[in-house]
Amino acid sequence: MFEHVLSVIIFLPILAGLILLATPASRSVARFTGLAVSLATLVLSLDLYAGFQATGHLEFVENIPWIESLGISYALGVDGISLFILMAGSVLLPLVYFVFGTREKGYYANLLLVQGAMAGAVCAADMILFYIFWEVMLLPVFFMLGLYGGPQRLPATLKITLYTIAGSLLMLAAIVYLGVSYHAQFGEWSFAMDKMAALNLTGRVAAVAFFGFMIAFAIKIPLFPFHTWLPDAYTEAPTATTFVLSAIMAKIGVYGVIRFVVPVFDLEFARFAILLAYAGVIGMMYCGLAAIAQKDFKRMLAFSSASHMGVIALGVFCMNIQALTGSIYQIVAHATSTGVLFLFAGILEERTNTRTIDDLGGIAAKAPVFALYFAIAMLASVGLPGTSGFIGEFMIVLGAIKFNTAVGVLAGTTLIIGVCYMLWMFQRVFFEKTASRSENFKELSLVEGLAFLPVILLIIVMGIYPHPFLSKITPSTALQFAQPASVVAQAPASNAQNLGLTIEQK
Amino acid sequence: MTNDLMLLMPLIIVGAGAILLMIASTYDKFTHELAAYGSAGVFAVAFLVQLSSCIAGNVAPFSEVFNGILVVSNFSKAAGLIILACGCFTALSSQTYFRRNNFCSPEYYSLTAFAAAGMLLLTMAQELISVFIALEIMSLAIYILVGYDRKNVISTEAVLKYLMLGAFAGAFFVMGSALVYGAAGSTKFVKIGQYLAANGMLHSPVMIGGAFFIMVAFLFKAAAFPFHAWVVDVYDGASVPVTGYMATALKTAIFAVFANFLVIDGALQHKWITFLFYISVLTMFVGNLIAIGQQSLKRMLAASGIVHSGYLLIALVAVGTKDFTGSVIAFYLAAYAASTLGIFTALSYLGGTGEARKTFDDFKGLAKARPYSAAAISIFLLSMAGIPPTAGFMGKFYIITSAIDAGQITLAVLGIVSSIISMWYYLRLIIAMYFHEASEQFDEPAPSSLAPVCTFILVLCVFAISLYPIAV
Numbered sequence: 003m004f005e006h007v008l009s010v011i012i013f014l015p016i017l018a019g020l021i022l023l024a025t026p027a028s029r030s031v032a033r034f035t036g037l038a039v040s041l042a043t044l045v046l047s048l049d050l051y052a053g054f055q056a057t058g059h060l061e062f063v064e065n066i067p068w069i070e071s072l073g074i075s076y077a078l079g080v081d082g083i084s085l086f087i088l089m090a091g092s093v094l095l096p097l098v099y100f101v102f103g104t105r106e107k108g109y110y111a112n113l114l115l116v117q118g119a120m121a122g123a124v125c126a127a128d129m130i131l132f133y134i135f136w137e138v139m140l141l142p143v144f145f146m147l148g149l150y151g152g153p154q155r156l157p158a159t160l161k162i163t164l165y166t167i168a169g170s171l172l173m174l175a176a177i178v179y180l181g182v183s184y185h186a187q188f189g190e191w192s193f194a195m196d197k198m199a200a201l202n203l204t205g206r207v208a209a210v211a212f213f214g215f216m217i218a219f220a221i222k223i224p225l226f227p228f229h230t231w232l233p234d235a236y237t238e239a240p241t242a243t244t245f246v247l248s249a250i251m252a253k254i255g256v257y258g259v260i261r262f263v264v265p266v267f268d269l270e271f272a273r274f275a276i277l278l279a280y281a282g283v284i285g286m287m288y289c290g291l292a293a294i295a296q297k298d299f300k301r302m303l304a305f306s307s308a309s310h311m312g313v314i315a316l317g318v319f320c321m322n323i324q325a326l327t328g329s330i331y332q333i334v335a336h337a338t339s340t341g342v343l344f345l346f347a348g349i350l351e352e353r354t355n356t357r358t359i360d361d362l363g364g365i366a367a368k369a370p371v372f373a374l375y376f377a378i379a380m381l382a383s384v385g386l387p388g389t390s391g392f393i394g395e396f397m398i399v400l401g402a403i404k405f406n407t408a409v410g411v412l413a414g415t416t417l418i419i420g421v422c423y424m425l426w427m428f429q430r431v432f433f434e435k436t437a438s439r440s441e442n443f444k445e446l447s448l449v450e451g452l453a454f455l456p457v458i459l460l461i462i463v464m465g466i467y468p469h470p471f472l473s474k475i476t477p478s479t480a481l482q483f484a485q486p487a488s489v490v491a492q493a494p495a496s497n498a499q500n501l502g503l504t505i506e507q508k
Numbered sequence: 509m510t511n512d513l514m515l516l517m518p519l520i521i522v523g524a525g526a527i528l529l530m531i532a533s534t535y536d537k538f539t540h541e542l543a544a545y546g547s548a549g550v551f552a553v554a555f556l557v558q559l560s561s562c563i564a565g566n567v568a569p570f571s572e573v574f575n576g577i578l579v580v581s582n583f584s585k586a587a588g589l590i591i592l593a594c595g596c597f598t599a600l601s602s603q604t605y606f607r608r609n610n611f612c613s614p615e616y617y618s619l620t621a622f623a624a625a626g627m628l629l630l631t632m633a634q635e636l637i638s639v640f641i642a643l644e645i646m647s648l649a650i651y652i653l654v655g656y657d658r659k660n661v662i663s664t665e666a667v668l669k670y671l672m673l674g675a676f677a678g679a680f681f682v683m684g685s686a687l688v689y690g691a692a693g694s695t696k697f698v699k700i701g702q703y704l705a706a707n708g709m710l711h712s713p714v715m716i717g718g719a720f721f722i723m724v725a726f727l728f729k730a731a732a733f734p735f736h737a738w739v740v741d742v743y744d745g746a747s748v749p750v751t752g753y754m755a756t757a758l759k760t761a762i763f764a765v766f767a768n769f770l771v772i773d774g775a776l777q778h779k780w781i782t783f784l785f786y787i788s789v790l791t792m793f794v795g796n797l798i799a800i801g802q803q804s805l806k807r808m809l810a811a812s813g814i815v816h817s818g819y820l821l822i823a824l825v826a827v828g829t830k831d832f833t834g835s836v837i838a839f840y841l842a843a844y845a846a847s848t849l850g851i852f853t854a855l856s857y858l859g860g861t862g863e864a865r866k867t868f869d870d871f872k873g874l875a876k877a878r879p880y881s882a883a884a885i886s887i888f889l890l891s892m893a894g895i896p897p898t899a900g901f902m903g904k905f906y907i908i909t910s911a912i913d914a915g916q917i918t919l920a921v922l923g924i925v926s927s928i929i930s931m932w933y934y935l936r937l938i939i940a941m942y943f944h945e946a947s948e949q950f951d952e953p954a955p956s957s958l959a960p961v962c963t964f965i966l967v968l969c970v971f972a973i974s975l976y977p978i979a980v
Contacts, residue, residue: 023883069977072909130905134896141895148943156943163935167895168928175908175924182912207917 058477082478176214222255226285241348249341325401332394364436525550533614583834607955666745684721752852792818873946
C-alpha cells in the first residue's frame with residue numbers, strides 16, 4: 003500500500019469537484035465522474051479498513067510541517083473512532099450517484115467537495131487543519147442548499163450558515179487558546195491534537211474555552227437547545243444534502259466532542275457531563291415528540307434524526323467505555339439507517355411529488371422491494387434487535403445506567419417514542435388504502451435495488467455479528483479513558499457522587 | 509551610501525517614474541492607455557527590485573538609512589511589496605475601467621505613482637518631519653485622484669470632505685510633532701523612545717498632548733473610530749480603481765507607520781494600550797453596524813474596510829515590542845489587500861458605464877451569466893470574512909493567536925464576534941449573486957482583458973498567501 007492513502011482519499015474528490023466546477027462539463031459527465039471518484043474512494047477506504055491494525059493509536063500517519071514557527075503541520079491519521087466515520091462516508095456517498103441521475107453539474111461537484119472535506123475533518127490530526135476542513139465542509143452545503151433546495155431555501159440556508167459559522171468561529175478562539183496554553187506550559191508551539199491531552203487547564207478561561215468547543219459541536223450535532231436550524235435545513239435541502247448532513251456531518255460533531263473535549267478538558271467535562279447528558283436526553287425526547295406530530299415525512303425524519311443524535315451524544319457524555327463504544331457503533335448504524343431513509347424519502351418525493359404523509363398510502367403493494375428495504379432501515383433506526391441499531395443503543399443505555407441511573411432510565415424509555423412515530427408513519431405510507439398519488443408508484447429499478455443491497459445487508463450483519471467492528475473500535479475508546487490517576491483524583495465531585503463511575507479507569 | 513541608495517531603489521524608481529509620466533503626459537501623443545502601461549511597468553520594476561532586496565539583499569534585518577531618518581526593516585520591505593503590487597494592479601484595472609468611463613487623462617497614472625512614492629516613504633520613515641512630508645505627498649495625490657471625475661457631484665463632495673478633514677488631520681499631526689519635539693528634544697522615533705524610557709510618559713503634559721494629537725492623525729487616516737465618518741462617503745465618491753487603491757495601499761502605508769511609531773516608542777504603546785483596546789473594539793462594531801445597513805456595494809466595502817482597520821488595531825494592541833518583525837500585521841495587510849483589491853478589480857469591469865451597477869440587487873444572478881467572475885468575487889468575500897482556506901482566514905488566525913498570546917483574550921473574542929456579524933453582509937452578496945434570478949443579462953463584453961486577468965491573479969494570490977508560513 004502506498005504512503006499517502008489518506009491524502010488521496012481527501013483530495014481526490016476535492017480536486018475532481020473543483021475541476022468539474024471550473025469546466026463546462028455536462029451533467030452526465032459530472033455524474034459519471036462523481037460516481038467513479040466516489041467508488042475509487044470507496045475502494046481506497048476498504049483497503050484502509052483491511053490494513054487497519056486496531057492498535058488504538060493513530061495509524062496511516064502523515065506529517066508534513068507547514069507553519070513551523072507555530073508548530074502547525076499537515077498531519078493526518080485515523081484511529082478506531084475516526085475510521086468508522088470515514089468508512090460511513092465512503093460507503094454511503096456512492097449511493098447518491100446511483101439514485102439521483104438527473105441533477106445539475108454543480109450538485110455533483112459540490113457533493114464531491116463535501117465528501118473530501120468531511121474525510122479531511124475526520125482524518126486531521128492537527129487542530130488548525132481540522133478547523134480548515136471543518137469550515138470548508140460547510141461551503142458546499144451552503145451552495146447546494148441555496149441553489150437546489152426547496153421553496154423556502156433562502157431562510158434555511160442563512161440559518162444553518164450563520165449558526166454554524168458562529169459556532170465554529172468561537173471554536174477557533176478556543177483552538178488558539180489551547181495552542182497558546184500549550185506554548186505557555188511546555189515552551190513550544192504545537193497544535194497537534196494528541197499533545198493537547200497533556201495540558202493542565204483550570205480556571206474560568208478554561209471553562210469558557212470548553213464551551214467554545216462544546217457550542218460549536220452542539221450546533222453541528224445538533225444538540226438541544228441548538229437544534230433549531232435543523233428542521234428547516236433538513237427539510238428544504240435537496241435529498242443528497244440532507245443525507246450528507248444527517249448521515250455524516252452530524253457525526254463529525256460527535257467526533258469533535260470525542261476528539262477534543264473528552265481528552266483535553268477532562269475536568270470541565272467531568273463537571274458538566276451530567277448537564278450535557280440531560281441536554282442529550284431532553285433533545286431526544288423533545289425531537290421524538292415533535293416527530294410524532296409532523297405531517298411531512300421528510301420533516302419527520304429530520305426530527306427523528308435529531309432525536310437519535312441525542313442518543314449518540316448521550317453515549318459520549320456518559321464517560322465510560324461501554325457508552326462511548328456504543329456511540330461510535332451507533333454512529334455507523336445511524337448513518338446507514340437514517341442515511342438510507344433520507345434517500346428513500348427523496349425517492350418517494352421524486353416519484354409522488356409530495357412530502358405529505360396523508361397523501362400517500364398502499365405503496366407496499368405497488369413496490370414490495372422498496373417497502374422491504376424501507377422497513378429494514380426503519381427497524382434499524384428504531385433499534386430492533388437483530389439490526390445494527392440495537393447493538394449501539396443497548397450499549398449506550400447500559401453505559402448511561404452505569405453513569406447515572408435516572409439518565410439511563412429516561413434514555414431507555416425514550417427510545418420507545420421512536421417506535422411510535424416510525425411505525426405509525428410506515429403504516430400510513432406503505433399500507434392502508436391506496437392513495438391517488440401513489441397509485442402509479444414505480445418500484446426500485448434493478449440498479450437501484452442492487453446499489454442499496456450492500457447497505458441493507460450491512461445493517462443486518464452489524465446487528466447479528468458486531469464483533470469485528472467492535473474489536474476495531476474498543477482499543478481507541480479505551481485509550482480515551484486512560485488518563486493519569488492524578489487527574490481522576492482532582493476531578494471535582496460536584497456532579498459525581500460516585501467518582502469511580504464517572505471517569506472510568508482502564 | 510551606495511547601500512542606502514540600493515535600499516531606497518524602489519522609492520527612487522517610483523518617484524522618477526512619476527515625474528517622467530507627468531512630463532510625458534504633456535504630449536498629445538501620450539494617451540492615457542500608454543500611461544497606464546507605463547505606470548504598471550514602473551510599479552512592476554519597483555516591485556521586482558524590492559523583491560530581490562527582500563530575498564537576496566541586506567542580511568541585516570534592520571538597517572538605518574540617511575542617518576536614522578529612514579529605516580529599512582523586513583516589515584517596511586513587506587509593506588512596500590504590498591503597496592507596489594497594489595499600485596500595479598490598480599494601474600492595470602484602471603486601464604479597463606477607463607475604457608467605459610471617459611474622464612481620464614494621462615496625469616491620473618502619474619498621480620498614482622506619486623501617491624505610491626509617498627506611501628513607500630511613509631513605511632520607512634522613522635522621524636516625525638519625514639512622516640509628515642510623506643503623508644502629504646501621499647495625501648495630495650490621493651485628494652486629486654478622489655475628485656478626478658470633476659463633473660460628478662458625488663465625487664466632488666467626496667473630495668471636499670476628504671480634503672477638509674484630511675487637512676485638519678495633517679494640522680493635528682504637525683501640532684503633535686511640535687509638542688513632542690518640545691518635550692523630547694528630537695523628532696526621531698528612537699530618541700523619543702529613549703526620552704520616554706528615561707522620564708516616563710505621564711511626566712510631561714506636553715508629551716501627552718503631542719502624542720495624543722499624533723494618534724488622532726493616524727487614527728483619522730486609518731479610518732478608526734471615532735474618525736471613521738468620512739470613509740463611507742469618500743470611498744463611494746471616488747472611482748472604483750481609486751477606491752480600491754485607497755482601501756489597500758493607503759491603509760498598508762498608514763498601518764506600517766503606525767506600527768513603527770508605536771513599537772519604537774515601547775513606553776508609548778504601553779501607555780496607550782487601553783485606549784487602543786477600546787478604539788479597536790468600537791471600530792469593529794461601529795464598522796459592522798454601518799456595513800449591515802448599506803445597499804450599495806461600494807459603501808458596504810468601505811464600511812467593511814473600517815472593520816478590518818479594527819482587526820489591525822487588535823494586532824497593534826497585541827504587538828510585542830521585543831524583536832518586532834511586524835509579520836502578523838504585514839500578513840494581514842497582504843491578505844486583506846489581495847481580497848479587497850480583487851473585488852474592486854472585478855467591479856472595475858463589471859460595474860458598467862458610469863458605474864451603473866452599484867447595489868447588491870444589481871448583481872443578482874451574476875453567477876449564471878458570468879460564473880467565473882462570480883466565483884472570484886465569492887472567493888474574495890470569503891477571504892474577507894475569514895473562511896478557510898483563504899488568506900483572510902490565516903490573517904485572522906495570526907491576529908487572534910497574537911492577541912491571545914499577549915493575554916488579550918477579551919479582545920480576541922470580541923474580534924471573533926465581530927467577524928460573525930460581518931458574515932451577514934458578505935454572505936448577502938454571495939446570496940444575491942448565486943441564489944437569485946438574474947434581472948439583467950450582464951452580456952456586455954469586458955472592455956479589456958487586463959482587469960479580468962488581474963482578478964484571476966489575485967484569486968491565486970488569495971490562496972498562495974494563505975499557504976505562506978510566517979514567523980510569529
